[in-house]
Amino acid sequence: MMKFAFALIFSLALFPSAAHAAWWNPLTWKAAPVGAPTSAISSSLQTGATGTSASFSPSVDELYKRIAELESKLQEAQIKIRQLGQAGAKTDAKEIAKTTDAPAPSANAAGLPEKDVAAKAKPAIVLVETATTTGAGVIIDSQGHILVAAHTVWIEGPDKIVIGAADEVSVTLASGAKKTAKLVGLDEATDAAILQISEKGTFSYIKPAHDSGIQKGDKAYVFAPSGYVAGAVSRKASDAVEVVSDIKPSDGGGALVNAQGGLIGIAGKPVCKVLEEMKTCLKYASTANNIRAKLPKLLEGMRLYKNKKGSTAEEIAVRGQFEQMYGRTKESGVIEFAIANATGENTYDRFNGKLGQDIDGKITKLYLAKLKSNAEMIYTAVDFLKSGAYNLNIFFINESGTTIANLGDYQRKVATRVAAENALKVKEYQDKVSLWSRKKNEYDSYIANPAGATHDYLLEQGLFVESAADYLSKEKKKVLDAFSGETVDIF
Structure with missing residues (x-):
C-alpha cells in the first residue's frame, strides 16, 4: 500500500x-x-x-x-x-x-490467414460430455486420442479433493457424429487428460506444437465446438499463456492454437483481472511445452492425482514399499556418517602433506588407521543400501503373480521397471559389500606390518576412499529420486 x-x-x-x-x-x-x-x-x-x-x-x-x-x-x-x-x-x-x-518481433507474428487457421483446427475440435460436466477437447493424432482439460472428466469427493475420473465419456465430433471414448491417462497437476475414441477409424487432428516461439502480442485462437475467438497473447510464463480477447467464449475449455494453426495448449479455467481494458482476460494454465513432457506417460495410461485417495489394496502395498525405501534412506544417518568421515575437513589432504616427513612411521600408522575406519563405515553404508534393495526384491518376487498382476497397466509397467532396476542394484551393492570387506582385511594386514605400506599406496587408497564417499552420495540421491514423485504418486 x-x-x-x-x-x-x-x-x-x-x-x-x-x-x-x-x-x-x-x-x-x-x-x-x-x-x-x-x-x-x-x-x-x-x-x-x-x-x-x-x-x-x-x-x-x-x-x-x-x-x-x-x-x-x-x-x-x-x-x-x-x-x-x-x-x-x-x-x-x-x-x-x-x-x-511496441511489441517485440516474433516469428509467430506472421501466420496463416484466420480462415486458414480455422479450417485447419475446427475439424479436430470435439465436445466431451460426462454425466455431470461438459467441455471441449482436441484430437491430437489420427488414432483418435483426445487431449482435454482434466477437470472436465475428473470426479471430486465431498471435500472437493479429486478422487477419480469418469472412465467412459461421450464425444461429439465436428461432423456432429457421436462417439464413445475411454479415459487413458490423467495428470491433475497440469490439468491434462487423454481420452481415446473407442471406435476404430482415422480422425482429423492437430499436432501439439512447440510454444517457445510465442511472444507477447502474438495472435492466438481459442477453439471450442461452438466456434472460436481470436485474441492476443498478453503474457507468457513457463507453464501458462494469457490471452486477451474482446469476446468471451461460451464453452468451458478448448484448444489454444497459434497463428500457424498449431496446438500450443489447452484452456484451463478462465481467470481475469478486474475489467482489464474492459476485455475478457483468459488465462490458460496448461501450455503445450508443459503437456508435451507428460504426453508419452499419459498415452501409456498414467493417472496422477495430487491427493490420491481410494487406492486398492494392491496400490497401497506397492506404495508402502516405495515409501519405506524413501523413508529409511532419507532418515538413516549411516550413509551421511560414512561420507562425512571421508570428505570435508576429514579428507586425506593433511596426511598427504606430511607423508614426506614420516621418519618413524607414525604418520603411516595414522593413515592406515583412518583407512580402516573409513572402510568399516563405507562397508556399513553399502550394506544398508543392499538390505533395503534386497527386501524390496523379495517383495517383488513374492507378489509378482498377485499384487503386481492386479495393478493397472501403467502401474504394472512402472512396478516391473522398478523391480528390474532394483534387482540389478542388489547385485551391485552385494559386490560393493564384498569389496569393502576385503578392504577392511587389507588395511588390517598393513596395520600389523606398516612398513609394507608405501607412500604411493597410501595416496592411492586415500583417493579410493574419497571416490567411495562420492559413490554413496550419488546412490542416496538415486534412491530418493527413484522412490518419490510420480513413481509413488501413481499408486
Missing part, C-alpha cells in the same frame, strides 16, 4: 496535469450513459476544474470501471518513471511510450 501511495504521489509530481484528472477523484464522477465514455470523461473534467462536486451514487460497474482506469493510468506513469530513470532526464517521454508499446 505504501508503494502504491508513493508511486501515485510521484506520478502526480511528474505529471501535474494528472492532479486535475477526474478519473482519480470520485467526487468528480458523474453518471455516464452507456456507450458514451468520451463525453462522460470530458464532463467530469469540467466539473473538477470548476471545483464543484457531482452528487450521485455511482453503480458498482461504474466504480470497477474507474478503478480499472486508475490502475491503467498508474501503470503507464510507473513505466514512464522507470524509463526516464534509465534513459536520463533529457529522454523524450513520447519516445519512451513508443518503445514501451
